[in-house]
Amino acid sequence: MKKTLSASTKSNLITYAMLAVIFAVVQLLSVTGNLSSLVSGLLVPICMYIILAVSLNLTVGILGDLSLGHAGFMCVGAYSSAIFSMLTKDVISADLLRYVLALLVGGAFAAIFGILIGIPVLRLKGDYLAIVTLAFGEIIKVIVNNMYIAKDIHGVHFAMLTSISDMGLDEGSKEVILNGPQGISGTPQTKSFVIAFVLVVITVAVILNLINSRTGRAIMSIRDNRIAAESVGINVTKYKLMAFSVSAFFAGVAGVIYSHNTYALQATTKNFGYDMSILILVLVVLGGIGSIKGSILSSIILISLPEILRDFQKYRMLIYAILLIVMMIVNNNPVTKAFFKKIFGSLKRLLPKKKAAEKSSEVTQ
Amino acid sequence: MSFLTYLLSGVSLGSIYALIALGYTMVYGISRMLNFAHGDVIMIGAFTLWTAASPSFFPGNPGLPTAVSILISILVCTLLGVLIEKIAYKPLRNASSLAVLITAIGVSYFLQNIALLIFGSDAKAFNSVVSFPGLEIGGMKISAETIVTITVGVLIMVGLSLFIKFSKQGKAMLAVSEDKGAAQLMGINVNSTISLTFAIGSALAAVAGILYCSVFPQVSPYTGAMPGIKAFVAAVFGGIGSIPGAMVGGILLGIIENLSKAYISTEMVDAIVFAVLILVLLVKPTGIMGKKMTEKV
Numbered sequence: 001m002k003k004t005l006s007a008s009t010k011s012n013l014i015t016y017a018m019l020a021v022i023f024a025v026v027q028l029l030s031v032t033g034n035l036s037s038l039v040s041g042l043l044v045p046i047c048m049y050i051i052l053a054v055s056l057n058l059t060v061g062i063l064g065d066l067s068l069g070h071a072g073f074m075c076v077g078a079y080s081s082a083i084f085s086m087l088t089k090d091v092i093s094a095d096l097l098r099y100v101l102a103l104l105v106g107g108a109f110a111a112i113f114g115i116l117i118g119i120p121v122l123r124l125k126g127d128y129l130a131i132v133t134l135a136f137g138e139i140i141k142v143i144v145n146n147m148y149i150a151k152d153i154h155g156v157h158f159a160m161l162t163s164i165s166d167m168g169l170d171e172g173s174k175e176v177i178l179n180g181p182q183g184i185s186g187t188p189q190t191k192s193f194v195i196a197f198v199l200v201v202i203t204v205a206v207i208l209n210l211i212n213s214r215t216g217r218a219i220m221s222i223r224d225n226r227i228a229a230e231s232v233g234i235n236v237t238k239y240k241l242m243a244f245s246v247s248a249f250f251a252g253v254a255g256v257i258y259s260h261n262t263y264a265l266q267a268t269t270k271n272f273g274y275d276m277s278i279l280i281l282v283l284v285v286l287g288g289i290g291s292i293k294g295s296i297l298s299s300i301i302l303i304s305l306p307e308i309l310r311d312f313q314k315y316r317m318l319i320y321a322i323l324l325i326v327m328m329i330v331n332n333n334p335v336t337k338a339f340f341k342k343i344f345g346s347l348k349r350l351l352p353k354k355k356a357a358e359k360s361s362e363v364t365q
Numbered sequence: 366m367s368f369l370t371y372l373l374s375g376v377s378l379g380s381i382y383a384l385i386a387l388g389y390t391m392v393y394g395i396s397r398m399l400n401f402a403h404g405d406v407i408m409i410g411a412f413t414l415w416t417a418a419s420p421s422f423f424p425g426n427p428g429l430p431t432a433v434s435i436l437i438s439i440l441v442c443t444l445l446g447v448l449i450e451k452i453a454y455k456p457l458r459n460a461s462s463l464a465v466l467i468t469a470i471g472v473s474y475f476l477q478n479i480a481l482l483i484f485g486s487d488a489k490a491f492n493s494v495v496s497f498p499g500l501e502i503g504g505m506k507i508s509a510e511t512i513v514t515i516t517v518g519v520l521i522m523v524g525l526s527l528f529i530k531f532s533k534q535g536k537a538m539l540a541v542s543e544d545k546g547a548a549q550l551m552g553i554n555v556n557s558t559i560s561l562t563f564a565i566g567s568a569l570a571a572v573a574g575i576l577y578c579s580v581f582p583q584v585s586p587y588t589g590a591m592p593g594i595k596a597f598v599a600a601v602f603g604g605i606g607s608i609p610g611a612m613v614g615g616i617l618l619g620i621i622e623n624l625s626k627a628y629i630s631t632e633m634v635d636a637i638v639f640a641v642l643i644l645v646l647l648v649k650p651t652g653i654m655g656k657k658m659t660e661k662v
């Protein structure tokens with residue numbers, strides 16, 4: 001059985017098994033009542049971070065481009081879906097149906113923005129994507145903070161750069177949806193861990209399948225050598241755009257989870273700005289660039305740890321920053337790389353002599 | 366306020382952007398990397414001046430005179446720039462651009478959080494280093510800060526251009542940015558040239574930081590982020606890697622920012638500035654003065 005599976009299938013199965021175990025453990029703990037309110041409040045955010053990290057890993061690890069606007073796509077998803085849910089609150093009464101539609105709306109909007117940003121940038125090489133996506137995140141934040149949407153008997157009204165009172169709404173039936181910097185409050189809430197977890201599984205499954213498909217191999221060939229990929233007939237812009245928009249789609253989905261998990265939705269640097277994009281990048285890098293399993297684990301550990309260890313909170317970003325630098329130098333400098341290889345090599349020789357012997361006997365059997 | 370006043374303060378803001386953009390563009394030219402931490406060097410420069418000049422913060426410090434504080438600030442930033450290069454960027458000189466970029470982000474975040482731990486997150490009032498009153502010509506008021514930033518900006522830009530064109534080290538910088546290997550064969554010390562580039566870039570960042578905080582009189586750990594990113598936009602606008610491009614791009618961006626603040630909307634300024642970046646990349650990715658480089662296989 002083991003030998004008929006390819007290495008990638010095996011690795012994917014391990015990822016799914018890991019997710020299943022996590023789900024079982026959480027369910028077991030919550031059924032037996034061993035989950036503190038702090039931890040149970042963290043479950044949905046952790047799912048959100050897993051989706052964010054896994055989808056960013058598609059851009060950073062598989063495509064090999066750095067995006068610093070992941071929080072911007074999340075913001076697009078969060079706001080578009082929250083507006084959708086607010087508008088259809090009375091029309092669609094089934095909560096689950098509305099939430100599923102909201103997920104599609106949020107993801108689609110984020111993907112559209114991903115394509116719009118990607119078309120000019122992905123044709124360029126080098127570090128432009130990082131800076132443009134960073135700029136995009138800031139633009140989205142500014143626009144969203146100056147947008148006003150309200151509903152009255154005449155219909156839905158939209159305005160930029162004014163205030164709700166200047167929009168000339170019908171006072172009797174006025175219903176504010178998006179109030180500039182005050183954001184959106186009263187979005188219908190969906191705080192179910194099970195739904196969020198299903199979304200994680202869908203995200204992981206879609207991205208793993210993408211990576212192991214023909215498309216995924218084309219994307220990875222662009223990462224490894226753009227010119228060689230181009231010369232064997234791979235349409236670089238098309239595949240880059242595809243990976244980038246899929247990544248944006250799932251960032252949008254994460255945004256939907258966020259907006260339907262926070263009663264008062266506001267766009268700040270902390271949740272949709274530079275800080276958030278960097279935090280997601282930290283999750284991806286510390287989990288291992290290109291490793292979906294790593295992204296899942298690092299999201300769980302790095303998001304829950306500072307909440308549980310309150311004293312750690314203050315030094316959290318400082319330590320993450322140092323880890324980021326050290327990880328990069330250790331993994332990419334020839335001298336340090338050789339050094340660590342030597343250490344691990346000698347460790348391997350010292351420790352598992354017995355295991356190796358067992359393994360060889362297994363093979364002969 | 367007349368159009369001319371807006372234009373002038375735009376040029377003043379633009380000279381600050383140009384000083385920062387010079388640091389980006391020089392470093393990019395010589396080591397093909399986007400030094401994300403450059404914006405935070407600005408913040409460190411402003412905080413150093415604040416610490417040196419204010420009597421209360423550092424125990425036993427009576428509050429140094431402005432000129433001395435400025436010198437200390439420039440010195441600290443220069444050292445910091447060289448140190449960052451030696452510790453974080455030098456080991457990655459042959460690594461992929463992704464690894465270098467992530468390291469630069471790490472350095473940027475490190476500086477921000479160090480400042481956050483030392484100084485706290487609230488903004489500190491920053492006393493302008495300019496102490497003489499502004500001018501009034503024909504009913505048009507020009508603030509002293511505007512005059513000083515434009516003068517300092519122009520002087521530094523002229524000085525830097527002369528330095529690069531005529532001095533031995535300046536020519537070495539050009540040579541290294543053209544071709545590292547060939548420069549080394551000609552007897553140029555590549556390592557010290559790169560260090561010198563970082564030193565000059567960071568010293569300019571310190572000056573820019575002091576000027577920026579004199580115009581917008583406060584400093585916080587996040588002060589450097591915005592002007593840093595905008596100066597990068599300016600560098601791309603002018604053509605990244607090109608020194609006159611950074612100057613032109615910086616001043617143009619400052620004018621665009623101030624005019625859109627005056628005539629379009631104050632809230633949307635940042636969005637407009639970044640829209641300029643996306644527009645430039647769409648129409649002319651090499652910027653106003655950038656050279657088109659052909660790719661060798």
